Amino acid sequence: xxxxxxxxxxxxxxxxxxxxxxxxxxxxxxxxxxxxxxxxxxxxxxxxxxxxxxxxxxxxxxxxxxxxxxxxxxxxxxxxxxxxxxxxxxxxxxxxxxxxxxxxxxxxxxxxxxxxxxxxxxxxxxxxxxxxxxxxxxxxxxxxxxxxxxxxxxxxxxxxxxxxxxxxxxxxxxxxxxxxxxxxxxxxxxxxxxxxxxxxxxxxx
Numbered sequence: 001x002x003x004x005x006x007x008x009x010x011x012x013x014x015x016x017x018x019x020x021x022x023x024x025x026x027x028x029x030x031x032x033x034x035x036x037x038x039x040x041x042x043x044x045x046x047x048x049x050x051x052x053x054x055x056x057x058x059x060x061x062x063x064x065x066x067x068x069x070x071x072x073x074x075x076x077x078x079x080x081x082x083x084x085x086x087x088x089x090x091x092x093x094x095x096x097x098x099x100x101x102x103x104x105x106x107x108x109x110x111x112x113x114x115x116x117x118x119x120x121x122x123x124x125x126x127x128x129x130x131x132x133x134x135x136x137x138x139x140x141x142x143x144x145x146x147x148x149x150x151x152x153x154x155x156x157x158x159x160x161x162x163x164x165x166x167x168x169x170x171x172x173x174x175x176x177x178x179x180x181x182x183x184x185x186x187x188x189x190x191x192x193x194x195x196x197x198x199x200x201x202x203x204x205x
Contacts, residue, residue, distance in 0.1 A: 010052075016042040018066050019042070022063055025110055026104065035050075086191050087187060090194075094162065094190070127159050132155045138195065165182070
């Protein structure tokens with residue numbers, strides 16, 4: 001973003017531009033999205049658009065940031081407490097992820113198809129932080145049984161593995177695999193791996 005909006009009117013314009021970016025991508029696809037069309041849908045001049053965003057990429061980055069925040073809010077609303085079994089916590093998060101990808105009338109599907117071209121770091125960071133919070137909650141209760149010392153590594157692996165799998169599945173329209181089966185298997189994989197006790201020193205030797 002070229003400059004941060006300070007006044008309420010400017011913030012509303014930036015919000016309108018981000019919403020218009022989502023609408024145009026949703027309706028016309030990423031490749032056919034232009035700053036001129038975004039400005040038209042937002043009801044502002046192209047000159048006003050360029051006051052805050054240098055190009056289409058800047059608008060898309062702002063949109064991804066906004067979507068990441070929305071995902072973060074949604075994840076925090078999930079029924080995840082220290083009294084919930086880890087399988088239930090993981091299953092809830094994974095099924096929420098699939099629900100998000102199917103929402104917004106095809107917007108997320110278009111973004112997923114172009115995942116490799118987009119600034120997705122913020123989305124990954126939000127998901128990674130959520131899995132970290134979930135894992136910490138579980139291991140605070142079970143530290144004596146599972147004294148995991150490499151939790152950050154495990155969460156990094158889990159987040160990227162699950163995200164890659166979901167993106168591949170959605171972008172290829174699933175094929176012969178049912179989404180519910182994939183969600184079940186991802187839950188089983190993540191829950192068992194994240195709670196697996198570390199190898200003992202004798203095993204390592």
